[in-house]
Amino acid sequence: MGIARVRLATWNINSIRARIHLIQQLAREAAPDVICLQETKVEDALFPREAMAEIGYPHQAIFGMRAYHGVAILSKLPLEKIEGHHWCGKDDTRHQSVVLPNGIEVHNLYIPAGGDEPDPAVNDKFAHKLDFFREQTDWWGRQSDGRRILVGDLNVAPLETDVWSHKKLLKIVSHTPIEVEHYEAMRAAHGWVDAVRHFVDPDEKLYSWWSYRARDWRAADKGRRLDHVWVTPNLTDSLAAATVLKDARGWEKASDHAPILVDFRD
DNA sequence: ATGGTCGATATTCGA
Numbered sequence: 001m002g003i004a005r006v007r008l009a010t011w012n013i014n015s016i017r018a019r020i021h022l023i024q025q026l027a028r029e030a031a032p033d034v035i036c037l038q039e040t041k042v043e044d045a046l047f048p049r050e051a052m053a054e055i056g057y058p059h060q061a062i063f064g065m066r067a068y069h070g071v072a073i074l075s076k077l078p079l080e081k082i083e084g085h086h087w088c089g090k091d092d093t094r095h096q097s098v099v100l101p102n103g104i105e106v107h108n109l110y111i112p113a114g115g116d117e118p119d120p121a122v123n124d125k126f127a128h129k130l131d132f133f134r135e136q137t138d139w140w141g142r143q144s145d146g147r148r149i150l151v152g153d154l155n156v157a158p159l160e161t162d163v164w165s166h167k168k169l170l171k172i173v174s175h176t177p178i179e180v181e182h183y184e185a186m187r188a189a190h191g192w193v194d195a196v197r198h199f200v201d202p203d204e205k206l207y208s209w210w211s212y213r214a215r216d217w218r219a220a221d222k223g224r225r226l227d228h229v230w231v232t233p234n235l236t237d238s239l240a241a242a243t244v245l246k247d248a249r250g251w252e253k254a255s256d257h258a259p260i261l262v263d264f265r266d
Numbered sequence: 267a268t269g270g271t272c273g274a275t276a277t278t279c280g281a
Contacts (some may be wrong), residue, residue, distance in 0.1 A: 014281085015273055039281085041274065067274050068281095113281055125280090155281095212271040212281090256272075256281085 006077075006100070006264045008034045010108070010151035010227060011248075012209075012257035016040040016072065020051050023074070025251055027055045030261055033076045034100070038110035038153045040070035047072065063096040071096050071108045071152070081105075088131050104235070109152035118176045126173065129155070133182035140190035150192060150230040153257065156183040159197070161205050162225035174224055192230035195262050196242045208244050209257045218250065229262045240265040 009032035013019050016037060026032065035057065040047065043066045052060060057074035063084035064070030070093050073079065078101055085095040094110045112132055115125030156179045160166035169175040187194070200206050207223025214220040229242060240263040249258045 018273065039273095068279090115280085213269075215270080 004102070004264075004266045006034065006102075007032045008036070008106075008149065008151070008229070008262050008264070009245075009259045010036040010038075010153075010229060011259035012038040012110070012153040012227060012255060014039050014255040014257065015042070016070075017042055017046070017048060019253065019255060020048055021253070022248065022251060022255065023052065024055050026245075026248065026259060027057070030245060030259075031056075032261065034106065035074040036106065036108040036151045037072045037074070038070075038108070040064050040072050041067055042070060061096055061098050063093045065093045069093050069110055071110055073098055073106065073108055075100075077101050087135050088128055094132075103147060105146060105148045107148065107150040107152075109150065109154065111152070111154045111156070113155050114173045114179070116173060118171060118173045118178070129173075130178070130182055133179075133186050137182070137186045137189045140186060140192075143190060145234075146232065147234055148190075148232045149195075149235070149262075151228065151260075153226055154183060154228050155226050156180060157207075157224040157226055158183050159202055159225075161202060162207070164205070164207070164222040164224070169224075174226060187230065191233050193233055193236050195229040195231050195236075195239055196225075196244070196260060198236065198239055199242045206244060207246075207258075208260060210249055212256050227257055227260055229260055235264070238264045238266075 047062045059075040059079045061073040061082040079098040081099040097107045112129040114129035115123045117123040120127035157163045163169045208227040210217040210223045242262045245259045
């Protein structure tokens with residue numbers, strides 16, 4: 001059985017409550033069937049469930065906490081086996097999974113950003129980021145074969161073309177060699193395929209995040225590809241398209257991340 | 267070398 005004409009989006013929304021209008025705009029302009037969000041920044045009781053249901057997403061998996069992190073999946077399709085997962089001995093909310101009606105398992109992740117100093121000996125946040133990758137790598141290595149999609153803000157730009165300047169960012173958190181090694185180990189542990197680079201040539205620059213601090217983000221174009229969509233190899237034939245919706249970075253009161261859209265065919 | 271901007275929350279932290 002295929003994954004008939006499903007459109008999936010992943011987006012670090014940087015506060016769901018501050019950006020309900022952006023979800024509405026995404027629904028109008030791209031109409032994804034499933035929207036995976038990161039950095040919802042709200043405890044579950046205060047999540048805008050009704051507003052999301054009103055624009056066509058009655059099925060919701062919400063795994064959040066006060067002020068920080070938080071993931072959510074909004075869907076036109078029913079969601080089953082909704083689970084939240086904890087990592088590194090913390091009770092924060094960075095990983096959830098659901099199963100779609102076609103049996104495909106979707107994992108939605110927000111990997112720790114890692115702070116500013118890329119040294120685990122002096123920066124606990126960076127140590128946490130590396131630990132998180134190691135635990136994920138071990139876990140995915142132990143999972144049986146299945147039909148799975150993993151999306152989210154992985155906070156690593158792995159390729160030279162995933163950043164505006166490979167040379168200038170080699171010591172900047174998100175593009176250091178040790179992070180890229182950890183990212184690659186996690187990817188390889190389950191044979192994940194990068195669905196976006198499946199369509200966009202690795203020689204071509206591609207970003208999904210542009211800092212708020214740039215005077216003119218579009219003109220400067222100092223981006224990084226921090227957001228990813230991975231699929232198990234048995235789904236690569238079902239991939240129809242993958243794009244970064246760069247326009248959304250320029251929408252009113254934007255997130256600093258753009259959504260990624262991936263289409264699956266029959 | 268530095269500082270630039272957001273959101274949640276409380277006057278700072280994390281990104």
